[in-house]
Amino acid sequence: MYGPVPSRRLSQSLGIDIVPFKVCTLDCIYCQLGRTSEKTVERKEYAPINDVLAELKDRLETGLHPDFITISGSGEPTLHSRLADLITGIKNITDIPVAVITNGTLLFRQDVRADCAKADVVLPSLDAPDQQTFQRINRPHKDISIENVISGLAAFRNEFAGQIWLELFLIAGVNTNPGQIAKFKDVVKHIRPDKIHLNTAVRPTAEPGLQKLNQEKLRDIAKQLGKNCEVVADFSPRPCGKHNETKPEYLLSMLKRRPCSLNDICEALAISTGDALKSITQLQLRGLISSTEKDGLTFYHANPR
Numbered sequence: 682m683y684g685p686v687p688s689r690r691l692s693q694s695l696g697i698d699i700v701p702f703k704v705c706t707l708d709c710i711y712c713q714l715g716r717t718s719e720k721t722v723e724r725k726e727y728a729p730i731n732d733v734l735a736e737l738k739d740r741l742e743t744g745l746h747p748d749f750i751t752i753s754g755s756g757e758p759t760l761h762s763r764l765a766d767l768i769t770g771i772k773n774i775t776d777i778p779v780a781v782i783t784n785g786t787l788l789f790r791q792d793v794r795a796d797c798a799k800a801d802v803v804l805p806s807l808d809a810p811d812q813q814t815f816q817r818i819n820r821p822h823k824d825i826s827i828e829n830v831i832s833g834l835a836a837f838r839n840e841f842a843g844q845i846w847l848e849l850f851l852i853a854g855v856n857t858n859p860g861q862i863a864k865f866k867d868v869v870k871h872i873r874p875d876k877i878h879l880n881t882a883v884r885p886t887a888e889p890g891l892q893k894l895n896q897e898k899l900r901d902i903a904k905q906l907g908k909n910c911e912v913v914a915d916f917s918p919r920p921c922g923k924h925n926e927t928k929p930e931y932l933l934s935m936l937k938r939r940p941c942s943l944n945d946i947c948e949a950l951a952i953s954t955g956d957a958l959k960s961i962t963q964l965q966l967r968g969l970i971s972s973t974e975k976d977g978l979t980f981y982h983a984n985p986r
Contacts (some may be wrong), residue, residue, distance in 0.1 A: 682933040689913045690804065690846065690878060691780055695747040697737065698754025699728045699767065705757040706786040708820040709808070710888040713849060715985065720822050722779030722787065724762040741775055741934040749802070749878070750775070752836055753782035755937060760787070765796040769974055772799075780804060786825050786832030794840055802844040805834060807872075814856050834872045840874075847874035848913070851902065853892035866899050866906055869932050877910035879903055882946045884915075884971040885939045893976070929960040933983060940980035 688694045701719075704727070708717035750771055752758045755775060756873040758781060771779050778801040785805030787793040797803050805832065809815035815827040838845060849865060851857050856865075869877060894902075895907070896912065903910040932946060946957045947970070961981060964970040972981050 683754075683937070686935055688749075689915055690848075691751055691802075692748035694749045694751040694780070695737075695740070695745065695777075695944060696752065696754060697733060697752045697767070698756070699730075699733060699752060699758055699761045699764070700754065700756030701727055702755045704760060705784070706760070706822050706825055707757070707784055707801050708887075709715075709784075709850075709889055710818055710820070711808075711852060711882050711886050712887040713982075714937075715887050717820075721760065721978070722822050723822050724760055724787075724793075726763050727756075727761050729761045730770065731769050733767060734774065737771065739772050741777075745889055747777060748781045748874065750777050751780045751782060752800070753780075757784055757786070759793050759797065761784050764793075765799050768796070768799040778802060784819075785834055786821065786830050788837045788969065790833070794833070794837045795800055797837065798841045799845060799907070802846060803837070804846045804878075805837075806848045806850060807831075807834065807865075807868070809852045809856055810868050813935065814878040818852065818856060831871065834874075838873050845872075846872040846876040846878055847872060847876045848880055849906075851879060851899070853881075853894050853898075855891075855899075857894060857902070858866070862902055862905055869906060874910065877903075877906055878913040879906075879910065881914045883975075885975045885982065914974075929963045932957075933964055933969055934958045936964075936981055937983040940973065940975075940982040942978055942980055 683696045683698065686694055686696065693703060705717045705720060706722055708720055743850040758764065762972060768779050780802040781797050782798045782804045808818045809827055812827045815821065816872060845973045879899050881899060883893050899912045903912055933948065935941060943954065943957055949955055950957065968984065970981050970983055972979050
């Protein structure tokens with residue numbers, strides 16, 4: 682469990698990580714956490730649900746009240762075979778809305794769709810409108826095709842009464858030519874999400890050299906995709922709510938999920954630059970975090986386990 686962390690899509694989000702680090706159905710070239718260590722489509726009870734719910738209850742009893750409880754983390758959460766039980770358990774504890782952040786690759790399975798349908802908001806991703814681009818960007822498990830992904834998302838839309846916020850991750854020169862954008866538009870019409878979120882490579886990525894789109898280009902693509910499309914790429918920080926977690930261990934937990942700049946850390950933890958640097962230095966001396974440069978900005982990230 683980690684957070685609350687500020688999210689451009691979910692405001693203050695308390696995260697629940699239920700799959701081991703980098704156990705995923707994909708090995709995306711843009712992943713902020715590096716290469717996938719175990720590529721699989723096998724669903725298991727990776728984390729004991731009762732333990733997760735007990736930890737959540739303890740955190741909420743401290744008076745914590747995030748905007749969302751988000752099931753996501755450092756692996757693909759729909760690989761957990763008891764996802765439905767977890768969501769039901771959360772709803773028995775609190776009325777805080779539950780969000781699931783997923784790559785959407787297993788939604789072609791009826792059991793996965795039924796599990797995700799228990800959430801209030803589901804945030805799937807779609808980075809390719811065709812198989813060639815899918816292979817290039819997402820490097821999927823051999824049992825997954827882009828046809829599976831798109832048909833699963835469309836089927837989920839037909840069955841799910843809650844909100845679907847679809848993220849498109851765009852990489853300059855990879856999935857952004859006019860033909861690909863036209864294909865994306867057709868696919869999005871088929872899926873019918875409530876919102877479309879455009880993101881790009883503003884943070885360090887698994888494969889070096891990936892180029893982000895600038896804000897002007899993203900806004901132009903957003904206009905092409907329709908009025909429910911918005912840019913969520915984090916080009917400039919936004920003010921965040923405050924909470925009292927300031928320990929280095931909390932910072933480490935956050936950096937395990939995504940690389941953060943010094944400004945990200947200060948805003949997320951509501952601490953001064955000096956306090957943030959103190960925690961960063963402690964974690965670096967313990968060999969737990971490192972730094973990477975991206976577009977002239979330093980990002981801190983947790984070292985591989």
